[in-house]
């Protein structure tokens with residue numbers, strides 16, 4: 001996922017809307033980019049030095065909000081791109097946040113739990129001046145989870161007093177929200193079900209493929225399987241598998257959780273395939289739920305699915321997107337499809353601020369209408385003006401963020 005790609009999608013909308021140079025300029029560049037050196041003592045006594053980032057893109061509509069990624073490919077450009085996407089995502093679902101993103105350039109699989117904790121706490125020390133419950137609220141992303149958020153909350157609270165609302169995606173025992181773990185995947189699955197029906201495909205019996213059976217991919221697969229859809233191809237960092245009869249999704253997720261490498265590989269009763277075969281699967285629905293930039297133009301040329309629902313952030317490169325749209329493939333873009341997570345993060349933050357907690361049913365009952373409204377609004381713009389769904393979603397987001405930016409003043 002590059003910043004250039006995000007800007008191409010953004011400019012597509014700003015040029016259609018004719019917002020003018022002044023607004024366009026304000027909407028493009030991040031408002032603050034923080035880069036820190038995170039040095040920790042490793043278990044063997046050596047020194048580990050890592051680069052950490054926090055980028056705050058736009059806070060016209062509310063405090064900055066966005067995940068924190070631990071991955072060896074994290075760099076300034078990627079974090080800028082992901083921060084910008086968060087601005088548009090929070091606007092599409094109409095929650096009162098801006099956009100931010102952070103990350104540390106590290107392969108966490110090479111670190112012990114104690115090293116990970118030291119790294120997370122040291123990173124928090126470095127960024128505590130720019131985050132806060134009313135300023136910027138991090139959340140989990142690739143390779144970070146409730147435990148990571150617990151360490152950040154604890155470390156931040158040492159400076160500022162007990163502050164659960166400084167991060168979301170916390171464990172339930174530490175002021176987390178019911179339903180948060182499943183929320184992103186739930187939103188992806190709901191968008192998948194709505195879009196399948198819009199395409200005239202009955203979800204019961206529809207086939208789907210998922211790249212990445214982590215947090216997002218596993219929950220999306222579970223909910224789609226519960227609706228009767230069949231997972232026939234799946235893969236992750238370890239490799240790819242095919243089973244035309246359909247995987248037992250619960251058994252597959254249990255296998256990943258028990259596998260020390262956290263991969264689908266080694267699951268019994270499936271054929272091993274390569275990425276090229278996986279991505280070319282003839283399925284109704286393809287869900288990229290791993291990393292950005294996987295659907296390039298040459299990859300898109302081989303794809304045979306009818307619908308793509310973007311669980312991952314930025315999985316589709318702009319030229320691949322255009323080619324797929326031309327070929328009639330419907331794409332539910334990331335800024336809509338995976339917005340269930342940040343919407344539920346918003347619920348968590350509201351509960352933290354009110355010190356009043358909701359049941360899982362309350363959370364899910366509030367999540368679905370927000371996502372449904374966003375899905376329908378994007379669909380309406382797409383249908384009325386004959387735009388693809390990504391352009392429609394960006395138009396909707398730019399309209400909201402642009403208005404807020406102008407009203408607040410420069």
Ligand code: NAD
Nearest residue numbers: 142143184212213214215216236237289290312313338341
């Ligand atoms: P995760 O760490 O739980 O899972 C990541 C998955 O990607 C794993 O299955 C992993 O094996 C796979 N993966 C990693 N490298 C890969 C590679 N080179 N090739 C194929 N697969 C690979 O992360 P997650 O939280 O499920 O996030 C997945 C995507 O969803 C990311 O793009 C993230 O930005 C996006 N997202 C997550 C949330 C959330 O709430 N967790 C919200 C919005 C968007």
